Amino acid sequence: MFDAIRNSKRFVQVFLGLIILPFAFWGVDSYFGPSRGGGELASVGGSSISQQEFSQAMRDQQERLRGQYGREFNPAMLETPEARQAMLDSLVTQRLLLLHASKSGLATSDAQLIDVIGSIPALQEEGRFSKRRYEQALRAQGLTQTGFEAKLRQDLTLQQMVQAVSDTAVVSKASAERMIAIQLEERQVSEVTFRPEQFSAQVKLSDDAVRDYYEKNRKQFEIPQQIRAEYIVLSREILAQQTTVGQDEIKSAYEKNARNYVTQEERRASHILIQSPVDAPEAEQKAARAKVDAILQQVKKTPGDFAKLAKEHSQDPGSSEKGGDLGYFAHGAMVKSFEDAVFALKENQISDVVRSEFGYHIIRLTGIKPGKVRSFEEARESIVAELKAQMAGTKFAEAAEAFSNSVYEQADSLKPAADKFKLPIQQTGFFDQSNRVAAGPLAGNDKLFMALFSDDALKNKRNTDAIEVAPNTLVAARVLEQRPAELRSLESVKGEIERKLVAEAASRLAQQEGEAKLSQLSKGEPIALNWSPPQTVVRQPMRGLAPEAQRAIFKASTNKLPAYAGVHLSKGGYALFRISQAGTGTAKGEGDPRAKAQSAQLTQLAGVEDFNAYQAALRERYGVKIDKAALAKNTNE
Template identity: 30%
Template sequence: MLQIFRDKAQSLVIQAIVVIIALVFIFWGVGTNMNSKQEAAIIVNDEQISFQHFQRAYEQAYDTMAQRFGGRIPKELVASLNIKHQVINQLSQESLLRQGGHEMGLSVSGPEIQKEITSMPQFQSNGTFDLEKYERLLAANRLSPQKYEHSLQYDLLSNKTVSSISHFALDATDFEVEELYDMEKGTVTVSFVTISPTSFSNEIEINDEELEKWFETAGARYQSEPQVKLTYLPFSYEELGKKITIDEQAIQTYYDEHQALYKKPEQRHARHILLKAADQDSAEHHEQQRKKAEEILEKARKGEDFSSLAKEFSEGPTGPTGGDLRFFPQGQMVKPFDDAVFSMQEGEISDIVKTDFGYHIIKLEEIKPAETEALEQVEEDIASLLKREQAKPLAFQMANEAYENIIGAGSLSAFLEKSPDIKIIDTDFFSQSAPPEGMSSDPAFLQKAFALKKGELSSLIETGSGYVIISATETKAPAVPELSSVKEKATTDFKAEQMSERARRKAEELLKALSDNPDSFQSLAEAAGLELQNSGRLNKGEENKSSTFPPELVQTAFRLSSSSPLPEEAQKVGDTYYVFRFDERNQPMKPLTEEERTRYRNMLLAYKQQQIVEAWIRGQQDAARITISKSLENY
């Protein structure tokens, strides 16, 4: 089991059980459609999942992934992420968890739902459940308490099922705990060589015949993006908000109910001098750094300028600026450092403070007391926020009314003839990666726009700034350009591929020769004209600043051993290939403490629980009757 764990683990933090349904407050239709006669998107055994539920789960998944790419998923990644399959799998698993919970005799009572809702901060005022706020927020998002509580019941039942299944996990043994600790806190050393494609630049000559033949298969990578020309109707929260008046009492009430938002905690301005000493460093190094810190502390307390001392001696990134950490609130720094700073007086210099980074000497420069922003300072922001909240249902009403009128008129053009005063926006052709200036770059907007065929009208689309109705006036399909128009770039790319292939072959040949005699690395490297390098001690999950061995390959290095000293194939990082050999493994510098033993035991137990839940779900999926609507094929 630990070998599987070793192969999967990416850091000391084991990922949470992925199938647990997070109880977040999302204001849109969740749950399933048990009685609708319309076609269901997914049917799991006899439980139907509506298209509305699928669509909104899909949009949430897309938005979540898009945030990781700065708001938009690169085009080349959209297909490979296969979001549709992930959403189908997620919704099916949720359904199976609920059904499994029913079969186990599990249920969620009214008091349990009530307890969950009253504990949600979204529905609280000054730390206490506010029924009026609860009903107001649900109404603003077109949800009835019955519908929301029914959806919440589904989530709680899923969580109960997961909890019940995971109880079958056995505790982690001391042997497993110690093995994991050794794996995570020990170090490995490897010998390695690098093979760069640029070293083959002078060996590659490209002729037109080879280039044309290559372009026949590679031309698709140069094709243009799909383009679309739109007419769309915006219903902006901001524009509608300008027509809304917020009275002073409403602003005062919001301010009173959200005092925590306007409280600025105490902040402290400190400088520090850091002498680095990590856990895996030797006891001798720790002793040297502590002694050096004591000498510097003595200088500082005798009146030498602290900023100058930091510039001269500090090994941290703030050394060049005199160790200046600027102002920060309590809880932002690592605990020993934080505790020291927030127990000091202005102008005081601390004793030596030990953290995971090493040994610190701290000077507290200034204390900025906690304060609460006055209503006058924030009333404009509050008014804007309240206008936006009131504009949301109004925007929906206006957009929905316009949409119904378009359908009633028979076409968008017919509707616009009857409603010449309504605001419309016409665009020229644009690609999804380069929307026109001023247009919403909201992923939901662009995704829907580029899913439309010529002449098609979208449904009502909610974006972060309002609602829109889109019509695709014209579309342009992707096209592969003539080689002549991209010849310079194509030649560069083709040559780069050839150089990379030469580097790969050389790396694989070296690895094969090395596998016959791992002790011959030095002579093989010299024969190939390569420099054999030593990685130094590599730490798993920690930065190895002194090593030129790439961090991307540290996990692979930790999988090697004296009995299996070589990776199965040459490794590539960026454009460079690496061939490396395991040299030695070193035990952790410090013994396992009881606190760490408990933490590792909990990590292993969580991992075992995850394995049990995943196995249970796989078994349920294998036995279940899951039907996917054909309408989802082109979604």
């Protein structure tokens, strides 16, 4: 099941992106218990979704998008009523699915959970799961094993439910064939483009045109108000840097977690397997034993041919092509009889026949990595980092409150808070509300950014509140200097306006010329035009062909050829097209990748419809109530 999920269809991933949100690890009980406070936004089957949960989801979604898009991400996109409604809908859907899973007795087993955690590359050492790395990763993120695994179980359960719904999506063969025929349609097209620059010389601006445009569009030429600010940052990372750890604490942590610094002995082996389950008929077992005995004799005669013989005879599909190589593994990775034999061999030694539940094995030990204990000095640096992170995490909640109070109570300067917490006061360049580049790290948080442009910050030069800009990161800022808004002079923008007006007028002339030519061609009048060589145009996006042009080409009737189409280009000017041939591309059998792609898209659409219907049924069954007034109030705050 989980292999299927790892290789799931694209629309399964889309669903999961909507409903599995990266918010805090509340734990399973939180979904079916009382609200965590802060007011109720929605109720699902009698279980509340609180303001606090919603706010946490919004913050974590913001961080996920910022990590994905970097500076291109604009936090304002999540502040719209539509975005907030979409987030609440996502929380409702997640709650519905988990509620239904609980009522239906659906859950992720321990074995499935272990399989998924063990397959996470960041938790592996040399390709195998590392308990030490797992515990380090949890500590670094301030998570408990119980909380992390509870949340992961939820996500995996959601994956299974979405997979189950998506697998029911069915598209009829006739629908698929019709869509494929449309999508594979092709047209042979030549083009003539009427560009604005071809008509620029014909444009004559009146004496008053520039001044009139300037007077009617003064807003375009305003330089907005700009400010320069100073700011301080308090974060868990900064507290960790400021934290000192005593020698006794380091030694105590080393001794307490000694098992984390032990690397087990690992061995590398190759084998030849002749399959024979323990419950196979006796005659089959005897035949398998005779076969493996014969292979063992060949191995003993020519040990150097072990890999060759494994490729020829081994019935283990996972290793036979690699000459029987199983790689390195530690105790506990293999079945007992096989493991006992491997750890009893010397390097390059070949075993006698070994019986396991899978059949008969001939094993060769090809490598040994002795177990190792990391010394205190070797582990010291990582221990110090972990202790600092833990101590900083504990300190942050208390420090955050004191930091917030300090910037609020001594609001005319950031220096008292900076001195108290040993923080550097940093400065930005000048920036305005639409151009945030010079605002540096302040630009990424809308709440902080807008606080700097509030009346209190601008007129009174008071500190902003301490605002959380990322998990465990607070920023307070203060306006240092202002530049008032001003209007650029007509003389300074005259050339800019002239170029704009000429370009617009030239574009209109180009479009008029193109439309006139299209009218003549449509009437059958002969016209000499410099057509481009024909090219094949398909419905899929094409480099160098504007989307509006592509739509015009396929909208044109081809009952009579040549046919003609024209379009106003979004960048100005006009494009005229001559369609000389039209036809439908044909799929090259069932394996044609184009046909497969179109069928997959239709299946995706069907899956979306099925999932929407499934959600609607769950809403009807369990009942969903949304407090729209509370959501609107939340949006305005």
